[in-house]
Amino acid sequence: MNQKNEIVNKLRTSGLRPTKQRVLIAKSLFDSDKTFHFTVETLNKKINKNGVTKVSLATIYNTVEAFTSAGYLKEILTSKNKSYYDTNIKSHHHFYDEGSKELTDIRYSQIRLSKIPTPPKGKKIKNLEVVIRIQK
Amino acid sequence: MNQKNEIVNKLRTSGLRPTKQRVLIAKSLFDSDKTFHFTVETLNKKINKNGVTKVSLATIYNTVEAFTSAGYLKEILTSKNKSYYDTNIKSHHHFYDEGSKELTDIRYSQIRLSKIPTPPKGKKIKNLEVVIRIQK
DNA sequence: TTCTAGTTTATAATAATTCTAAACTAGAAA
DNA sequence: TTTCTAGTTTAGAATTATTATAAACTAGAA
Ligand SMILES: [Mn+2]
Ligand SMILES: [Mn+2]
Ligand SMILES: [Zn+2]
Ligand SMILES: [Zn+2]
Numbered sequence: 001m002n003q004k005n006e007i008v009n010k011l012r013t014s015g016l017r018p019t020k021q022r023v024l025i026a027k028s029l030f031d032s033d034k035t036f037h038f039t040v041e042t043l044n045k046k047i048n049k050n051g052v053t054k055v056s057l058a059t060i061y062n063t064v065e066a067f068t069s070a071g072y073l074k075e076i077l078t079s080k081n082k083s084y085y086d087t088n089i090k091s092h093h094h095f096y097d098e099g100s101k102e103l104t105d106i107r108y109s110q111i112r113l114s115k116i117p118t119p120p121k122g123k124k125i126k127n128l129e130v131v132i133r134i135q136k
Numbered sequence: 137m138n139q140k141n142e143i144v145n146k147l148r149t150s151g152l153r154p155t156k157q158r159v160l161i162a163k164s165l166f167d168s169d170k171t172f173h174f175t176v177e178t179l180n181k182k183i184n185k186n187g188v189t190k191v192s193l194a195t196i197y198n199t200v201e202a203f204t205s206a207g208y209l210k211e212i213l214t215s216k217n218k219s220y221y222d223t224n225i226k227s228h229h230h231f232y233d234e235g236s237k238e239l240t241d242i243r244y245s246q247i248r249l250s251k252i253p254t255p256p257k258g259k260k261i262k263n264l265e266v267v268i269r270i271q272k
Numbered sequence: 273t274t275c276t277a278g279t280t281t282a283t284a285a286t287a288a289t290t291c292t293a294a295a296c297t298a299g300a301a302a
Numbered sequence: 303t304t305t306c307t308a309g310t311t312t313a314g315a316a317t318t319a320t321t322a323t324a325a326a327c328t329a330g331a332a
Binding site for chain 4: 153155157158191192193194195198216217
Binding site: 075077078080081082083095097098104106110111112113114115116117119120122123124125126127128129130131132133134135136 | 211213214215216217219231233234240242246247248249250251252253255256258259260261262263264265266267268269270271272
């Protein structure tokens with residue numbers, strides 16, 4: 001019950017009520033030591049496996065959105081027509097395999113940018129992402 | 137009619153019949169000396185302005201897809217739920233303004249990568265894109 | 273225990289895109 | 303020049319991902 005308390009506190013910190021649905025989803029997302037990429041579709045399958053609906057699809061959408069706003073998830077832009085999310089919220093980059101449509105992390109330090117442009121006037125850089133598309 | 141011939145040849149080269157719809161769209165996309173970014177929605181408005189339908193929406197989708205496959209357009213991955221395309225097919229990078237959802241080109245030489253990772257075994261790099269997200 | 277704002281849920285609605293299949297046409301061949 | 307047909311266009315239906323709606327539920331403060 002210790003990890004559960006951590007999750008409950010994490011949610012409370014962001015003004016999110018720790019409902020049983022959110023706690024369940026948070027466990028599924030943040031409990032492992034390894035981070036991963038997912039879509040709402042894959043998360044839904046993970047949560048509601050073998051025909052047992054534990055959390056409605058609407059709530060999965062709502063929760064992913066809430067966790068993203070709270071900064072617990074990052075949205076990744078790769079494939080059209082489907083949103084990908086990342087439980088790794090540290091600044092990092094990606095390989096995107098065009099064949100399998102799979103994302104792989106590239107640690108921040110694995111790419112060095114020795115020259116970057118200044119943003120347009122009045123705008124500042126929010127983040128910088130490198131996507132390296134790969135194929136066979 | 138010279139530019140039209142160029143377009144007709146360009147299409148023929150890729151095995152695309154130069155129909156009047158394709159030629160019209162190609163003119164709209166490739167005639168200017170400056171490149172630009174667009175969505176199917178904005179292209180549709182440009183082609184079919186003031187309520188006069190010159191080309192059906194289905195054909196606009198088909199043609200953008202055909203031109204992209206032929207290498208005359210590049211798809212850009214930025215926003216979820218909508219595909220962006222680029223008439224600039226040279227290797228380059230982008231600013232993406234989160235507020236206005238607008239893309240701006242960054243010339244290839246404006247970013248220098250002094251260290252990039254080796255791709256997973258059996259895979260090779262198809263391209264590398266940097267997106268710098270900016271905001272006020 | 274009561275109360276209510278926040279949350280969940282089924283379901284409808286929307287938006288972008290893709291599919292379908294019938295009508296049309298570019299252009300090779302007769 | 304006309305014929306022929308594979309490739310193309312088109313309206314509309316279908317699909318997919320996502321968002322909106324509004325009624326039922328619940329966490330947790332009082
Ligand atoms: Mn879509
Ligand atoms: Mn969508
Ligand atoms: Zn990642
Ligand atoms: Zn561009």
